[in-house]
Amino acid sequence: xxxxxxxxxxxxxxxxxxxxxxxxxxxxxxxxxxxxxxxxxxxxxxxxxxxxxxxxxxxxxxxxxxxxxxxxxxxxxxxxxxxxxxxxxxxxxxxxxxxxxxxxxxxxxxxxxxxxxxxxxxxxxxxxxxxxxxxxxxxxxxxxxxxxxxxxxxxxxxxxxxxxxxxxxxxxxxx
Amino acid sequence: xxxxxxxxxxxxxxxxxxxxxxxxxxxxxxxxxxxxxxxxxxxxxxxxxxxxxxxxxxxxxxxxxxxxxxxxxxxxxxxxxxxxxxxxxxxxxxxxxxxxxxxxxxxxxxxxxxxxxxxxxxxxxxxxxxxxxxxxxxxxxxxxxxxxxxxxxxxxxxxxxxxxxxxxxxxxxxxxxxxxxxxxxxxxxxxxxxxxxxxxxxxxxxxxxxxxxxxxxxxxxxxxxxxxxxxxxxxxxxxxxxxxxxxxxxxxxxxxxxxxxxxxxxxxxxxxxxxxxxxxxxxxxxxxxxxxxxxxxxxxxxxxxxxxxxxxxxxxxxxxxxxxxxxxxxxxxxxxxxxxxxxxxxxxxxxxxxxxxxxxxxxxxxxxxxxxxxxxxxxxxxxxx
Amino acid sequence: xxxxxxxxxxxxxxxxxxxxxxxxxxxxxxxxxxxxxxxxxxxxxxxxxxxxxxxxxxxxxxxxxxxxxxxxxxxxxxxxxxxxxxxxxxxxxxxxxxxxxxxxxxxxxxxxxxxxxxxxxxxxxxxxxxxxxxxxxxxxxxxxxxxxxxxxxxxxxxxxxxxxxxxxxxxxxxxxxxxxxxxxxxxxxxxxxxxxxxxxxxxxxxxxxxxxxxxxxxxxxxxxxxxxxxxxxxxxxxxxxxxxxxxxxxxxxxxxxxxxxxxxxxxxxxxxxxxxxxxxxxxxxxxxxxxxxxxxxxxxxxxxxxxxxxxxxxxxxxxxxxxxxxxxxxxxxxxxxxxxxxxxxxxxxxxxxxxxxxxxxxxxxxxxxxxxxxxxxxxxxx
Numbered sequence: 001x002x003x004x005x006x007x008x009x010x011x012x013x014x015x016x017x018x019x020x021x022x023x024x025x026x027x028x029x030x031x032x033x034x035x036x037x038x039x040x041x042x043x044x045x046x047x048x049x050x051x052x053x054x055x056x057x058x059x060x061x062x063x064x065x066x067x068x069x070x071x072x073x074x075x076x077x078x079x080x081x082x083x084x085x086x087x088x089x090x091x092x093x094x095x096x097x098x099x100x101x102x103x104x105x106x107x108x109x110x111x112x113x114x115x116x117x118x119x120x121x122x123x124x125x126x127x128x129x130x131x132x133x134x135x136x137x138x139x140x141x142x143x144x145x146x147x148x149x150x151x152x153x154x155x156x157x158x159x160x161x162x163x164x165x166x167x168x169x170x171x172x173x174x175x
Numbered sequence: 176x177x178x179x180x181x182x183x184x185x186x187x188x189x190x191x192x193x194x195x196x197x198x199x200x201x202x203x204x205x206x207x208x209x210x211x212x213x214x215x216x217x218x219x220x221x222x223x224x225x226x227x228x229x230x231x232x233x234x235x236x237x238x239x240x241x242x243x244x245x246x247x248x249x250x251x252x253x254x255x256x257x258x259x260x261x262x263x264x265x266x267x268x269x270x271x272x273x274x275x276x277x278x279x280x281x282x283x284x285x286x287x288x289x290x291x292x293x294x295x296x297x298x299x300x301x302x303x304x305x306x307x308x309x310x311x312x313x314x315x316x317x318x319x320x321x322x323x324x325x326x327x328x329x330x331x332x333x334x335x336x337x338x339x340x341x342x343x344x345x346x347x348x349x350x351x352x353x354x355x356x357x358x359x360x361x362x363x364x365x366x367x368x369x370x371x372x373x374x375x376x377x378x379x380x381x382x383x384x385x386x387x388x389x390x391x392x393x394x395x396x397x398x399x400x401x402x403x404x405x406x407x408x409x410x411x412x413x414x415x416x417x418x419x420x421x422x423x424x425x426x427x428x429x430x431x432x433x434x435x436x437x438x439x440x441x442x443x444x445x446x447x448x449x450x451x452x453x454x455x456x457x458x459x460x461x462x463x464x465x466x467x468x469x470x471x472x473x474x475x476x477x478x479x480x481x482x483x484x485x486x487x488x489x490x491x492x493x494x495x496x497x498x499x500x501x502x503x504x505x506x507x508x509x510x511x512x513x514x515x516x517x518x519x520x521x522x523x524x525x526x527x528x529x530x531x532x533x534x535x536x537x538x539x540x541x542x543x544x545x546x547x548x549x550x551x552x553x554x555x556x557x558x559x560x
Numbered sequence: 561x562x563x564x565x566x567x568x569x570x571x572x573x574x575x576x577x578x579x580x581x582x583x584x585x586x587x588x589x590x591x592x593x594x595x596x597x598x599x600x601x602x603x604x605x606x607x608x609x610x611x612x613x614x615x616x617x618x619x620x621x622x623x624x625x626x627x628x629x630x631x632x633x634x635x636x637x638x639x640x641x642x643x644x645x646x647x648x649x650x651x652x653x654x655x656x657x658x659x660x661x662x663x664x665x666x667x668x669x670x671x672x673x674x675x676x677x678x679x680x681x682x683x684x685x686x687x688x689x690x691x692x693x694x695x696x697x698x699x700x701x702x703x704x705x706x707x708x709x710x711x712x713x714x715x716x717x718x719x720x721x722x723x724x725x726x727x728x729x730x731x732x733x734x735x736x737x738x739x740x741x742x743x744x745x746x747x748x749x750x751x752x753x754x755x756x757x758x759x760x761x762x763x764x765x766x767x768x769x770x771x772x773x774x775x776x777x778x779x780x781x782x783x784x785x786x787x788x789x790x791x792x793x794x795x796x797x798x799x800x801x802x803x804x805x806x807x808x809x810x811x812x813x814x815x816x817x818x819x820x821x822x823x824x825x826x827x828x829x830x831x832x833x834x835x836x837x838x839x840x841x842x843x844x845x846x847x848x849x850x851x852x853x854x855x856x857x858x859x860x861x862x863x864x865x866x867x868x869x870x871x872x873x874x875x876x877x878x879x880x881x882x883x884x885x886x887x888x889x890x891x892x893x894x895x896x897x898x899x900x901x902x903x904x905x906x907x908x909x910x911x912x913x914x915x916x917x918x919x920x921x922x923x924x925x926x927x928x929x930x931x932x933x934x935x936x937x938x939x940x941x942x
Contacts (some may be wrong), residue, residue, distance in 0.1 A: 002211050002523075003186055004353040004530060010187035010203040011387065012194040024194060028293075029233065029685045029692055034676040035619035037306055040583030047307070067423075070309050073589050075418055075629035080884050095329075095426065097321040099373035102315045105297035107370075117373075119318050121422050132422035134309050142374075147329060166311045176659040195690070228621040238642050239932045241799045249816060252934070253651065254642045258622040264639055270653070275657035302621040309833040310620075349840040418634045419626045426878040434635050452918070548625040552639075 087126030179407030183212030189507030220272030259547020262514010349505025409444030411557030430469030569599025603632025607661020617782025703755030767889020795820025
């Protein structure tokens with residue numbers, strides 16, 4: 001039987017201060033981990049088309065979904081996908097967030113006037129219903145975003161595009 | 176198929192920062208578990224280890240690094256990994272080592288030392304997103320939880336102040352748990368007033384990052400009956416993983432959990448979970464998640480869990496206590512160890528040895544689940560006395 | 561339910577140094593399609609799936625998230641084992657015996673070409689307090705082990721070089737191999753010193769690829785498959801991860817994993833009762849060390865046996881007729897998958913030019929590489 005007493009004898013608590021002030025011996029290591037991921041034909045084409053200012057998807061001949069991002073096989077029917085199909089660069093907001101933190105859990109200076117992040121899942125027009133992609137929303141009051149809001153991609157100028165999801169700067173509401 | 180029981184358990188305290196190395200944490204939990212059933216390492220036939228992203232402890236092939244601390248010196252040893260779902264996959268993975276007939280006893284160890292990651296463990300979560308289509312947007316895990324919470328709330332019309340009751344309940348329950356990192360008596364207002372992280376998630380809606388370890392000992396029936404008078408049987412197991420394309424899924428309901436739960440209930444012969452389950456430990460890394468999972472586990476009808484929460488149904492003295500341990504919100508969230516902590520809570524509750532946390536009545540059947548990856552995996556285990 | 565489980569389907573993409581035209585998704589999909597076709601199953605017929613991956617080899621955390629789609633396992637029971645492919649195979653095997661369902665799948669993948677700072681990744685696996693701060697290359701660990709092995713067993717560098725020559729030559733006739741070449745022992749001995757006595761040619765170059773294997777319990781196997789390959793024994797073991805406390809000369813993990821498999825298979829004299837083996841030769845000396853650890857050769861015998869050609873395809877105990885890691889490429893967590901694939905091909909009579917005659921039982925063995933002491937063994941029969 002495990003008793004409270006036994007559990008309390010385990011693990012030694014440290015405070016962040018003790019660590020910062022060097023009261024505990026510690027070892028630091030910053031790993032140098034670099035990867036170059038082969039993206040394959042589907043994502044490769046997706047990125048190439050983004051550079052051209054277009055969004056491309058692929059269809060499954062069995063379930064007839066038009067899928068974004070495109071894939072070489074339909075994961076539900078488990079067959080190779082068929083045609084490439086261009087879809088629009090507009091969509092509707094499926095769900096969204098108003099974030100006061102960045103990826104390192106650092107706090108944004110909201111009081112200082114920094115705009116919070118507003119990432120969203122955007123269902124792209126022309127793709128099957130429910131086919132969403134993750135991207136940012138901007139040029140909109142964070143607290144006025146709503147489900148079903150119509151948005152359009154704001155692209156980087158052609159010379160700045162590199163073939164990346166960030167060739168779209170963000171989506172903004174269409175009047 | 177052989178019956179397999181949990182015959183011993185061990186757990187460390189959960190803290191934001193611990194002095195111990197990951198191996199030492201694993202050792203403490205493992206030693207406690209062996210001592211609790213008076214077994215020695217030589218009585219153990221095999222070891223399985225569950226531990227979530229290597230990025231936290233800062234060691235590649237973390238399973239190998241932890242093997243000696245987990246008691247696996249010169250033993251068959253394997254590490255399984257389903258992100259946050261690992262803690263409840265651990266007993267399942269151990270279960271089929273024994274149920275298959277290959278081994279009679281198995282040590283199941285779960286460990287996490289998130290504090291090693293600098294500047295903050297949350298940063299490691301950047302790398303769980305698709306490297307090409309999502310990472311360049313610098314997402315953080317909190318976004319997708321907030322996205323899911325948003326869908327959950329808007330679909331059912333749930334209110335933040337009601338969902339906040341989960342934090343109130345669990346942190347209060349945790350005050351009776353010796354491992355607890357953040358036990359507290361808080362109010363709904365405290366939750367609503369706490370710092371906005373990513374609307375609709377506030378600071379007190381989230382469980383902390385932690386260091387900690389947990390361990391259980393499994394034994395085949397004929398061995399279990401020799402070791403203890405109160406073996407707790409693993410009667411149902413289930414697990415399922417949904418597609419990686421999370422932006423194509425409707426997040427308001429965890430399908431993957433229902434699929435996993437059905438598999439586990441079928442194996443356990445449970446037809447009406449809301450009646451036949453006496454105690455539940457649904458995974459609660461965020462307040463709304465406990466409710467999301469209660470619905471996915473079919474312990475409450477879709478859209479009704481919040482009302483049941485408000486009515487006190489899920490309190491320790493309610494009809495179906497959930498997270499009597501205090502859950503991740505109250506006890507802490509060293510990912511894999513947190514899931515196993517929930518299993519250990521069920522084990523103690525069913526044995527009647529949960530001390531101040533003991534729920535009234537004579538619970539004979541409990542269910543726990545864990546969840547993780549990109550909101551995709553459901554792992555479910557049903558325990559019975 | 562019977563206790564016998566067989567492999568009824570195998571599929572691979574083959575193994576090459578780079579695969580720039582496809583991502584990990586397409587690689588696994590291709591191997592899975594072939595395996596399922598071979599087994600005569602569809603994804604919905606499969607009861608459980610096991611994927612194999614390590615985060616830092618894939619390059620993103622919780623690589624498990626990305627496993628279900630390409631195996632047809634969406635909303636199905638699938639999980640990831642962070643270990644060698646044979647660990648996943650063992651998991652799939654145990655799941656069948658536990659009654660999860662009669663058919664199970666194990667998958668493994670290598671995209672080593674995408675790992676740009678490979679040496680640093682392997683270093684990242686070393687103990688952060690005792691070992692990493694020394695900033696030694698991981699190959700130093702292999703060099704230390706090789707030196708000790710040569711000393712304890714009297715094996716010579718020339719005999720190790722012979723392993724390289726043999727395996728890379730065997731790979732010439734293996735259409736799946738990525739690093740086949742015709743060289744002689746001088747070439748190996750004179751190649752660049754990496755960590756004496758280890759030279760550049762003693763080290764396997766890496767390859768990309770995927771392997772998927774379908775297993776089924778006896779009755780299902782016999783219904784679906786003409787040539788089921790039976791799992792007679794399986795074993796796995798982890799020795800200490802510490803560099804300071806390990807046995808440098810002997811591969812204890814291989815010894816214990818093999819004993820576990822032999823016991824299960826009822827094998828007492830492996831050299832006689834097993835016909836051939838596909839074993840880990842990631843570093844040339846490893847092939848010899850593993851042969852001795854598994855009692856296929858006595859201590860000190862593996863080197864001389866290799867020298868006289870005893871482990872050639874035409875020899876008395878063929879080792880790595882496929883070309884091994886040296887000829888096919890080091891596949892990291894997928895290494896065991898390649899070994900199992902080749903053993904199955906041989907036992908089915910589908911090994912083409914490298915086909916061994918009259919084989920009934922083969923052994924596949926794998927090791928997880930530097931800095932681990934974890935190994936797996938599986939014994940298969942037709």
